[in-house]
Amino acid sequence: MSSAPEPGDGRPGAAPEAPDSPPALEIDDLHVAVGEREILHGLGLAVAPGELHVLMGPNGSGKSTLANALLANPTYTVTSGAIRLHGDDVTALSTDQRAARGMFLGFQHPEAIPGVSVLNFLRQALAVRKGIPDLSVLEVRLSVMDWTARLGMDDAFLSRYLNEGFSGGEKKRNEVLQMALMEPEVAVLDETDSGLDVDALRVVAHGVQTVRDTRPHMGILLITHYQRILDHLAPDAVHVLLDGRIVASGGVELAETLEAEGFDAFRAGAAA
Ligand code: ADP
Numbered sequence: 001m002s003s004a005p006e007p008g009d010g011r012p013g014a015a016p017e018a019p020d021s022p023p024a025l026e027i028d029d030l031h032v033a034v035g036e037r038e039i040l041h042g043l044g045l046a047v048a049p050g051e052l053h054v055l056m057g058p059n060g061s062g063k064s065t066l067a068n069a070l071l072a073n074p075t076y077t078v079t080s081g082a083i084r085l086h087g088d089d090v091t092a093l094s095t096d097q098r099a100a101r102g103m104f105l106g107f108q109h110p111e112a113i114p115g116v117s118v119l120n121f122l123r124q125a126l127a128v129r130k131g132i133p134d135l136s137v138l139e140v141r142l143s144v145m146d147w148t149a150r151l152g153m154d155d156a157f158l159s160r161y162l163n164e165g166f167s168g169g170e171k172k173r174n175e176v177l178q179m180a181l182m183e184p185e186v187a188v189l190d191e192t193d194s195g196l197d198v199d200a201l202r203v204v205a206h207g208v209q210t211v212r213d214t215r216p217h218m219g220i221l222l223i224t225h226y227q228r229i230l231d232h233l234a235p236d237a238v239h240v241l242l243d244g245r246i247v248a249s250g251g252v253e254l255a256e257t258l259e260a261e262g263f264d265a266f267r268a269g270a271a272a
Pocket residue numbers: 034039057058059060061062063064065066075
């Protein structure tokens with residue numbers, strides 16, 4: 001953990017916020033079902049502006065269900081509870097409406113879209129975020145090139161088709177690029193570190209931190225199975241998800257317990 005800054009206090013660029021400012025993202029007693037089956041049983045957490053929270057859970061614990069519910073994927077029904085952005089209830093809003101309000105979701109398995117170049121994809125996504133339907137290609141290309149340079153990416157990438165033949169690392173870099181361009185208020189990243197080798201992981205973590213540095217009030221919820229990305233990013237809070245419930249919330253020491261003892265440590269705690 002030597003390269004990571006201390007979590008919490010003194011982080012450069014942390015936004016000064018009024019004590020009563022609402023969380024960037026608040027998930028309040030969220031129950032989510034697929035068909036008749038309830039998968040999330042009352043999940044709650046609040047990410048203050050500028051904070052990075054990590055949600056960790058084993059396979060099948062409901063991590064992607066949460067990401068899908070946040071995305072407003074219609075397969076995942078919110079049966080009760082609320083999702084709020086800066087205090088505004090967005091639970092009933094569509095994916096595009098949430099995006100327009102500054103919610104960004106990175107996908108666990110981004111799909112290849114044949115015939116859609118990275119640049120065109122970004123142009124469409126930016127149009128939704130900014131509410132401007134006719135952004136010029138030139139305008140988009142200029143802001144994209146600014147970010148590819150900052151993130152150390154090759155511009156040739158932009159004319160390739162979205163995710164076709166991309167390596168795991170390239171897909172994730174593309175997600176970080178999207179996140180940077182969308183200028184989100186809140187970013188939810190689902191297993192951004194899965195399937196990445198150590199170098200790619202470092203690049204992605206660095207990209208996330210670069211975006212954070214330019215948007216210090218942005219809240220991030222990083223959803224992951226592994227603690228290894230925490231070697232490069234210092235979270236303000238860690239939550240442990242088991243069987244659709246948060247069973248522990250705390251600081252980075254929770255991730256250390258996980259690394260040492262695995263999720264079983266929390267299973268025992270949940271049963272006690
Ligand atoms: P994780 O991302 O933590 O591995 P998931 O949210 O993918 O967990 O899955 C949690 C549970 O919900 C699993 O039992 C899974 O089978 C179920 N589930 C998730 N999505 C669907 C779906 N679209 N249809 C049916 N069951 C689902």
